[in-house]
Amino acid sequence: MNKLQRWHIDIPLFYALLALAGISLLVVYSASAENLWMTAKHLLRLIMGFGILFLIAQIRPEDLRRLAPILFGVGMILLVAVLGVGIVSKGARRWLGVGAFSFQPAEVMKLALPMMLAWYFARVPLPPTLRQVALAGLITLVPVALIARQPDLGTAILVLGSGFALLFLAGMPWRVLAALAALAAVAIPFAWTHLHGYQQKRILTLLDPASDPLGGGYHTLQGMIAIGSGGFFGKGWLNSSQAHLDYLPESSTDFIFAVFAEEFGLLGILVLLGIYMFIMYRGFMIAYLAQDSFTRLLAGGLTLVFFFYFFVNVGMVSGILPVVGVPLPLISYGGTALVTLMAAFGMLMSIHTHRKMAG
Amino acid sequence: MRTGEIRDHLRESRLFGTRLSVVAIAVVALVAILVLRLAYLQIINYRHYATLSQENRVNPVPIPPVRGFILDRNGVVLAQNYPVLTLEIVPDQVDDMSQLLDEIGKIVTLNEKDLKLFAKQLRERPRFESLTLRTHLTDEEAARFALVRYRLNGAELRARLERHYPLGALGVHAIGYVGRISEDDLDTIDKNAYRGTQYIGKLGVEQSYEETLLGKVGFEKVETDAHGRAIRVLERIAPVAGKNLYLNIDARMQEIAEQGLGNFKGAVVAMDPKTGAVLTFASTPTYDPNPFVNGIDPASYAALRDNPDKPLLNRALNGQYAPGSTIKAFLGLAALASGQDPARQIICPGWFSLPGSTHRFRCWKKDGHGAVDLHDAVMESCDVYFYKLAVSLGIDRLTSYLAGDGFGSATGIDIEGESKGNLPSPEAKRKRGQEWQPGETVITGIGQGALLVTPLQLADGMSGIANRGLRPQPRLVEAIEDPDTKLRTPIEPPVMTSMGDYTPAQYDMMIHNLVDVVNGPKGTARGIGWNAPYKIAGKTGTAQVKSVGQGESYVASRTAENLRDHALFIAFAPADDPKIAVAVVVENGGHGGSAAAPIARKLMDHYLLGNSTMKTNVPETGGNAD
Numbered sequence: 001m002n003k004l005q006r007w008h009i010d011i012p013l014f015y016a017l018l019a020l021a022g023i024s025l026l027v028v029y030s031a032s033a034e035n036l037w038m039t040a041k042h043l044l045r046l047i048m049g050f051g052i053l054f055l056i057a058q059i060r061p062e063d064l065r066r067l068a069p070i071l072f073g074v075g076m077i078l079l080v081a082v083l084g085v086g087i088v089s090k091g092a093r094r095w096l097g098v099g100a101f102s103f104q105p106a107e108v109m110k111l112a113l114p115m116m117l118a119w120y121f122a123r124v125p126l127p128p129t130l131r132q133v134a135l136a137g138l139i140t141l142v143p144v145a146l147i148a149r150q151p152d153l154g155t156a157i158l159v160l161g162s163g164f165a166l167l168f169l170a171g172m173p174w175r176v177l178a179a180l181a182a183l184a185a186v187a188i189p190f191a192w193t194h195l196h197g198y199q200q201k202r203i204l205t206l207l208d209p210a211s212d213p214l215g216g217g218y219h220t221l222q223g224m225i226a227i228g229s230g231g232f233f234g235k236g237w238l239n240s241s242q243a244h245l246d247y248l249p250e251s252s253t254d255f256i257f258a259v260f261a262e263e264f265g266l267l268g269i270l271v272l273l274g275i276y277m278f279i280m281y282r283g284f285m286i287a288y289l290a291q292d293s294f295t296r297l298l299a300g301g302l303t304l305v306f307f308f309y310f311f312v313n314v315g316m317v318s319g320i321l322p323v324v325g326v327p328l329p330l331i332s333y334g335g336t337a338l339v340t341l342m343a344a345f346g347m348l349m350s351i352h353t354h355r356k357m358a359g
Numbered sequence: 360m361r362t363g364e365i366r367d368h369l370r371e372s373r374l375f376g377t378r379l380s381v382v383a384i385a386v387v388a389l390v391a392i393l394v395l396r397l398a399y400l401q402i403i404n405y406r407h408y409a410t411l412s413q414e415n416r417v418n419p420v421p422i423p424p425v426r427g428f429i430l431d432r433n434g435v436v437l438a439q440n441y442p443v444l445t446l447e448i449v450p451d452q453v454d455d456m457s458q459l460l461d462e463i464g465k466i467v468t469l470n471e472k473d474l475k476l477f478a479k480q481l482r483e484r485p486r487f488e489s490l491t492l493r494t495h496l497t498d499e500e501a502a503r504f505a506l507v508r509y510r511l512n513g514a515e516l517r518a519r520l521e522r523h524y525p526l527g528a529l530g531v532h533a534i535g536y537v538g539r540i541s542e543d544d545l546d547t548i549d550k551n552a553y554r555g556t557q558y559i560g561k562l563g564v565e566q567s568y569e570e571t572l573l574g575k576v577g578f579e580k581v582e583t584d585a586h587g588r589a590i591r592v593l594e595r596i597a598p599v600a601g602k603n604l605y606l607n608i609d610a611r612m613q614e615i616a617e618q619g620l621g622n623f624k625g626a627v628v629a630m631d632p633k634t635g636a637v638l639t640f641a642s643t644p645t646y647d648p649n650p651f652v653n654g655i656d657p658a659s660y661a662a663l664r665d666n667p668d669k670p671l672l673n674r675a676l677n678g679q680y681a682p683g684s685t686i687k688a689f690l691g692l693a694a695l696a697s698g699q700d701p702a703r704q705i706i707c708p709g710w711f712s713l714p715g716s717t718h719r720f721r722c723w724k725k726d727g728h729g730a731v732d733l734h735d736a737v738m739e740s741c742d743v744y745f746y747k748l749a750v751s752l753g754i755d756r757l758t759s760y761l762a763g764d765g766f767g768s769a770t771g772i773d774i775e776g777e778s779k780g781n782l783p784s785p786e787a788k789r790k791r792g793q794e795w796q797p798g799e800t801v802i803t804g805i806g807q808g809a810l811l812v813t814p815l816q817l818a819d820g821m822s823g824i825a826n827r828g829l830r831p832q833p834r835l836v837e838a839i840e841d842p843d844t845k846l847r848t849p850i851e852p853p854v855m856t857s858m859g860d861y862t863p864a865q866y867d868m869m870i871h872n873l874v875d876v877v878n879g880p881k882g883t884a885r886g887i888g889w890n891a892p893y894k895i896a897g898k899t900g901t902a903q904v905k906s907v908g909q910g911e912s913y914v915a916s917r918t919a920e921n922l923r924d925h926a927l928f929i930a931f932a933p934a935d936d937p938k939i940a941v942a943v944v945v946e947n948g949g950h951g952g953s954a955a956a957p958i959a960r961k962l963m964d965h966y967l968l969g970n971s972t973m974k975t976n977v978p979e980t981g982g983n984a985d
Contacts, residue, residue: 033451035483036482037482037483038483125366125371126374127374165382169375169378170378171378225408225411227397227400228401228404228405228411229409229411229413230401231405232402241412261401262412266398269394269397270394273390273393284379284382284383287379288379300375300379304382304386307386311390311393314393315396318393318397318400319396319400320392320396
């Protein structure tokens with residue numbers, strides 16, 4: 001057994017995450033217009049992220065299971081609290097201040113909901129009955145509704161996705177799936193009228209970004225120009241004219257993928273997606289090899305949370321999904337998503353390295 | 360896991376395997392869609408986007424709006440903008456930064472502070488942004504720069520508008536100031552609305568009316584060359600200037616109040632009771648807001664912050680003082696409302712004791728007032744009368760009357776961060792695990808103990824008495840002016856809150872008592888009513904800072920200055936048709952009648968008679984608001 005394994009670190013996953021961290025530093029440096037100060041701050045956050053991963057990997061899966069309902073309960077209380085006493089910022093109430101710190105309780109839900117559902121389904125024989133599916137659906141929809149009220153559409157979609165993933169992995173009957181699809185088709189026109197003005201605008205400009213080139217469509221259009229002009233080989237590191245000449249907004253956060261695509265081209269993208277796919281593969285492996293319902297479902301669910309992050313982000317930057325403010329996992333500048341994802345990977349590693357070997 | 364239910368582990372794990380495979384296929388399919396989309400952009404449409412990127416030279420450049428002016432009620436300019444020449448550098452356009460700085464250093468003076476601030480921006484700001492190297496260039500420096508401009512790539516001379524407060528420290532606690540937009544601000548504002556704007560209101564009216572003052576950002580679509588340098592303007596959406604604010608504040612009166620307080624710490628609030636218009640909002644010591652505009656240097660800020668006199672503290676808004684005897688103006692009403700006979704006399708022997716206790720609560724008049732009724736007790740400020748009143752009402756009824764007068768809650772003035780003061784509460788004390796002492800009820804009767812009020816609350820409460828029951832919501836801003844059309848829109852009339860259940864007759868009686876405080880033969884403020892052509896109704900107060908022991912006596916000259924009593928005075932005039940209500944607090948000023956009341960008199964003279972004899976720095980009439 002090697003040293004890292006003794007500390008409950010899964011080596012393939014660890015190296016893949018390190019590779020992403022390295023790429024992240026290069027791209028943040030470039031996207032911030034060679035701002036060493038920002039890059040150093042980012043490096044610090046990455047180190048912190050790995051620290052969190054390391055700590056969580058030490059927690060035994062049995063303890064994670066015990067923690068699940070508690071974490072979910074605390075998360076729900078915080079979500080209710082944030083609607084009452086949260087800090088209003090840019091027209092949304094998302095932040096909860098604790099002394100000098102402030103954080104988004106919705107972020108906790110990205111982990112707490114899959115944990116809670118895995119906990120619930122581990123208590124019943126699978127596949128679940130219709131009643132159990134309905135209860136699990138309720139457990140998912142209440143926090144999603146609270147988050148959507150803040151409003152924070154990006155996070156609400158990610159949390160909804162993670163709940164759905166768990167339900168599906170747990171063996172939700174196909175006919176329920178079909179019924180949901182039918183319901184969605186009916187509900188979409190109704191939901192449209194309940195979206196906030198800015199949310200509607202984002203979806204409209206997605207359909208035709210050129211209609212509002214200086215307003216809502218500006219992000220998307222500039223992102224597409226950045227990606228497209230990268231070509232197959234890219235313009236080379238530090239040569240993203242879109243970011244360096246300030247055409248691309250949020251270039252080091254939500255739109256960092258555009259900078260990456262401009263500088264490293266399709267070739268670079270294939271390498272990056274390759275690493276992402278490798279992480280997905282490893283996550284699914286861990287889920288497949290897990291020895292009980294809870295760890296199996298949790299590992300599968302968390303891996304899919306990671307997938308949703310990068311699919312939604314790359315989708316929105318390349319102009320096939322609306323702009324909802326989801327960062328590119330482990331690449332974007334910023335600490336919140338990084339902490340969530342590293343904690344998720346810590347759990348994956350814990351699940352994998354605490355297995356009881358047969359024989 | 361529940362027992363009694365039979366789990367088929369093999370079946371479960373097979374089910375999971377199937378579902379995982381479906382998910383994996385879906386993931387691969389979705390990633391394939393992404394790859395196809397990206398290949399579509401990067402391979403098939405490469406030429407199209409490469410051309411767009413090459414020609415992406417039409418950049419929307421924000422044009423910041425002009426921030427609205429702030430003027431006093433007579434049009435005296437309190438906050439304005441004036442153009443300053445700044446030397447700015449876009450790092451991305453510079454080949455050799457240190458050489459450029461050397462070259463510039465030869466033609467304009469660059470001191471260490473300039474270079475340090477610039478180095479900080481260079482570290483923290485994006486390289487395509489225009490960073491300030493020097494502000495306030497002289498014409499001569501600008502001319503020298505213009506001559507050699509052609510070989511200084513990346514450096515640019517710009518005229519920027521800078522916020523300026525022409526009257527300096529005067530009224531800073533009402534006006535507030537703007538400062539550079541900070542990282543924290545960026546989290547809470549709409550970044551697009553602030554594109555190109557450097558400043559944001561940080562305090563006072565500048566902060567609370569930020570949206571009105573800011574205006575709307577404009578845009579220029581500028582064609583640039585490959586290095587981002589502007590070639591020509593293709594389209595222009597003009598910015599909309601921010602609105603001007605007319606305050607209710609009278610800068611002259613503000614000056615009278617601040618000079619009247621002199622070197623004392625304290626606060627003065629004057630209001631028009633009928634409208635809630637705040638005429639004076641003073642807190643001393645004051646400080647000059649101008650250095651805050653472009654970021655005050657840490658040493659000067661530390662000096663202000665650590666100054667024991669706390670100039671940064673807004674005493675009118677956040678100073679929480681024991682009201683002392685000024686509270687008797689309100690408790691007198693409570694006595695009437697509770698059904699106490701105003702003519703009933705009590706004997707003041709100079710002290711009061713609770714039944715079964717030997718502790719003596721002293722009257723300020725050592726030998727006692729003898730027999731006093733409510734009128735005498737208010738006029739002569741007899742403590743024993745109000746000790747007895749407090750005991751007979753009980754603390755909870757007493758504070759419920761005070762709550763009706765507005766104490767213990769915010770007045771709702773139009774600036775942020777108002778303090779609420781404190782109403783004593785046995786229940787709150789019990790929750791902290793302490794017991795309410797009967798003596799605490801006694802001293803609340805003379806405005807001591809846990810009862811705390813702000814000068815703003817005092818002025819507002821006095822306005823309520825002046826209006827015979829309607830307490831106005833204080834307003835600093837009188838009107839909003841459109842800078843283009845000069846159309847002046849008054850702020851909607853403030854809400855009046857009804858005070859306690861006092862009858863008109865009770866108000867008349869109490870106001871008569873308050874008039875005698877100033878005009879009566881034994882009134883505690885009789886000095887200041889002298890030769891006034893209008894009648895003042897008022898109440899003095901002296902709030903203890905240091906508690907005086909049993910058997911000791913308080914002698915001002917023997918007490919360290921910072922432990923000397925606070926002097927208070929609240930008043931309105933003319934008594935029969937009130938036009939102005941004033942609250943004055945002079946910290947460590949001694950007696951209210953002698954230290955605080957004269958300031959109120961000067962303000963009333965100025966406002967009612969317009970014949971202040973004060974020397975003034977404030978211009979007579981307003982300048983032009985452009």
